[in-house]
Amino acid sequence: MTDFPKHVRAVAPASIGNLGPGLDVLGCAVTGAGDAVMAEWCDAPGVVVRDPGHPELPADPALHASAIAATAVLRQALGGGMRPPASGIALTVRKELPLSAGQGGSAASAVAGAVATNALCGSPLPTEALLDACLVAESTVAGRHLDNLAPSLLGGICLVRSMDPIDVVRLSVPEGLYIVLAHPAQRLRTAEARAVLPGMIDRATALHQAAQVGAIVAALASGDLALLGRAIDDRIAEPARAPLIPGFREAKAAALTAGALGASISGAGPTTFALAGELACAQAVAAAMEAAFASRAITSSVRVCEVDRVGARVEVDP
Amino acid sequence: MTDFPKHVRAVAPASIGNLGPGLDVLGCAVTGAGDAVMAEWCDAPGVVVRDPGHPELPADPALHASAIAATAVLRQALGGGMRPPASGIALTVRKELPLSAGQGGSAASAVAGAVATNALCGSPLPTEALLDACLVAESTVAGRHLDNLAPSLLGGICLVRSMDPIDVVRLSVPEGLYIVLAHPAQRLRTAEARAVLPGMIDRATALHQAAQVGAIVAALASGDLALLGRAIDDRIAEPARAPLIPGFREAKAAALTAGALGASISGAGPTTFALAGELACAQAVAAAMEAAFASRAITSSVRVCEVDRVGARVEVDP
Numbered sequence: 248m249t250d251f252p253k254h255v256r257a258v259a260p261a262s263i264g265n266l267g268p269g270l271d272v273l274g275c276a277v278t279g280a281g282d283a284v285m286a287e288w289c290d291a292p293g294v295v296v297r298d299p300g301h302p303e304l305p306a307d308p309a310l311h312a313s314a315i316a317a318t319a320v321l322r323q324a325l326g327g328g329m330r331p332p333a334s335g336i337a338l339t340v341r342k343e344l345p346l347s348a349g350q351g352g353s354a355a356s357a358v359a360g361a362v363a364t365n366a367l368c369g370s371p372l373p374t375e376a377l378l379d380a381c382l383v384a385e386s387t388v389a390g391r392h393l394d395n396l397a398p399s400l401l402g403g404i405c406l407v408r409s410m411d412p413i414d415v416v417r418l419s420v421p422e423g424l425y426i427v428l429a430h431p432a433q434r435l436r437t438a439e440a441r442a443v444l445p446g447m448i449d450r451a452t453a454l455h456q457a458a459q460v461g462a463i464v465a466a467l468a469s470g471d472l473a474l475l476g477r478a479i480d481d482r483i484a485e486p487a488r489a490p491l492i493p494g495f496r497e498a499k500a501a502a503l504t505a506g507a508l509g510a511s512i513s514g515a516g517p518t519t520f521a522l523a524g525e526l527a528c529a530q531a532v533a534a535a536m537e538a539a540f541a542s543r544a545i546t547s548s549v550r551v552c553e554v555d556r557v558g559a560r561v562e563v564d565p
Numbered sequence: 566m567t568d569f570p571k572h573v574r575a576v577a578p579a580s581i582g583n584l585g586p587g588l589d590v591l592g593c594a595v596t597g598a599g600d601a602v603m604a605e606w607c608d609a610p611g612v613v614v615r616d617p618g619h620p621e622l623p624a625d626p627a628l629h630a631s632a633i634a635a636t637a638v639l640r641q642a643l644g645g646g647m648r649p650p651a652s653g654i655a656l657t658v659r660k661e662l663p664l665s666a667g668q669g670g671s672a673a674s675a676v677a678g679a680v681a682t683n684a685l686c687g688s689p690l691p692t693e694a695l696l697d698a699c700l701v702a703e704s705t706v707a708g709r710h711l712d713n714l715a716p717s718l719l720g721g722i723c724l725v726r727s728m729d730p731i732d733v734v735r736l737s738v739p740e741g742l743y744i745v746l747a748h749p750a751q752r753l754r755t756a757e758a759r760a761v762l763p764g765m766i767d768r769a770t771a772l773h774q775a776a777q778v779g780a781i782v783a784a785l786a787s788g789d790l791a792l793l794g795r796a797i798d799d800r801i802a803e804p805a806r807a808p809l810i811p812g813f814r815e816a817k818a819a820a821l822t823a824g825a826l827g828a829s830i831s832g833a834g835p836t837t838f839a840l841a842g843e844l845a846c847a848q849a850v851a852a853a854m855e856a857a858f859a860s861r862a863i864t865s866s867v868r869v870c871e872v873d874r875v876g877a878r879v880e881v882d883p
Contacts (some may be wrong), residue, residue: 272776374837408780408796416783446768453771453801455727458590460779462726465734468786476733478726483771
């Protein structure tokens with residue numbers, strides 16, 4: 248008989264989706280703040296949300312990313328023959344990532360919920376099944392994409408080769424890569440940012456974008472940070488979304504002037520990211536981006552981070 | 566004063582352009598037959614073609630790929646201050662690659678012409694300038710693309726990140742990769758094969774294609790040949806061009822059934838390529854592809870090769 252832990256706490260990192268030209272296919276986990284979920288056995292059936300983590304997030308388990316993912320995990324675990332020690336699972340969410348910011352917050356909540364629940368159930372699910380469960384949540388609250396989920400779960404920089412079936416490639420992460428996130432005081436709903444994407448793309452642009460994705464992978468593998476910077480050249484999403492983010496163009500230009508390797512929109516925005524090859528440069532880039540937003544009278548919160556190579560972490564309390 | 570060689574012979578390998586999903590951006594040099602150009606000083610001004618290498622190829626230096634590239638090299642060398650020992654350069658071309666086959670023959674002719682001429686001039690031009698000169702030729706006879714030229718010149722598998730400016734990345738080549746080329750007895754002009762490409766591509770297809778290019782680069786870097794095979798999934802050029810190549814679908818299916826990692830159209834076709842992870846498998850794939858074409862009453866010539874890691878070679882005769 249399985250010896251279940253009483254409660255499990257899982258933390259999942261923020262991530263940059265749509266990394267540069269990698270719309271829907273490239274994502275990068277970043278160090279620092281993350282979403283945390285405490286899962287514990289309870290008498291109510293199914294999954295209940297004790298604390299959604301933010302006043303604006305729903306307590307309805309059918310609508311909260313953590314609970315949707317947890318429910319999918321629990322269902323798969325029960326389907327696999329797990330005999331649970333109680334009727335259901337209660338989740339307490341600690342939301343550290345900002346809402347509608349483009350930092351993969353809904354993905355981090357889903358991953359933390361899935362990972363905590365899986366550990367509570369004795370870890371019956373392999374990685375693909377966890378991604379599958381998280382995808383149910385992400386589809387409901389943000390859109391059916393793996394480019395935030397995969398790095399938040401697995402850590403590092405991930406390429407989503409295919410969603411059907413799920414085929415995710417963890418890429419090399421070079422030493423000495425720093426990431427600046429500048430989050431202007433604005434919210435941008437993923438649905439709104441997706442609505443402006445072009446449905447059809449001219450062939451030259453599509454092929455150029457494909458070459459940039461290839462160049463990013465090559466640069467990560469060889470550690471050629473200059474090439475990485477040149478390949479942060481998104482001609483599909485960035486031109487469409489830049490007008491939705493006041494101050495973005497100024498912040499990007501300021502980042503490049505301050506020595507950033509490249510800069511673009513993180514996920515659906517409005518967070519803007521920049522890459523740097525040295526810590527001092529990253530700090531200068533962060534200051535320059537903050538000043539650029541401020542010049543448009545926009546408050547922003549900036550932070551310097553690195554690639555999170557670990558992904559979701561679990562603390563199990565037996 | 567420069568001591569010029571009297572004549573130079575250069576050989577450039579065949580190449581697979583449009584490698585799988587890498588339309589216009591990924592190319593691979595292959596071992597075996599290549600085009601050769603002998604360049605020597607002569608009294609006629611400019612560049613003259615002594616032997617175009619094939620009865621159907623023009624002797625007019627303004628129309629022959631080798632001579633166009635040689636002329637561009639000579640012009641750059643003269644512009645750089647070279648003082649030539651004679652009025653002009655005469656080229657003798659030995660054409661080993663089939664015409665309009667999709668094996669990068671025009672690129673190999675251009676590269677061999679450029680490299681031979683550059684060596685004859687004392688090698689004043691760096692790689693980018695040589696690519697630039699070859700691009701003049703390729704633009705005239707086939708189309709302005711580097712995906713055959715770059716691997717034919719540099720060897721290996723190349724990613725063309727950008728043409729303006731030229732930015733070519735040489736990718737890792739894993740051990741144990743075999744390539745089968747099956748050339749059905751058919752000619753397909755590049756212009757005709759380009760005319761069927763869609764001008765606009767729906768976003769999902771474009772992003773899927775970009776992910777496959779990234780996955781190919783990742784697979785080459787890590788040596789994951791199974792991933793390489795899964796990523797040979799071209800949803801832009803192959804569906805448009807397959808109807809132009811009788812027997813292609815059968816040959817591809819036969820290759821996969823015989824154990825190929827992946828298969829698609831080489832360049833603009835009609836040559837069909839397949840990848841294999843072992844020599845015995847490659848030989849079985851070659852036989853299967855030949856039989857598949859034969860089942861449609863199409864004669865084909867098949868060969869098993871490897872990635873040519875060297876690119877253009879020079880023999881200088883002082």
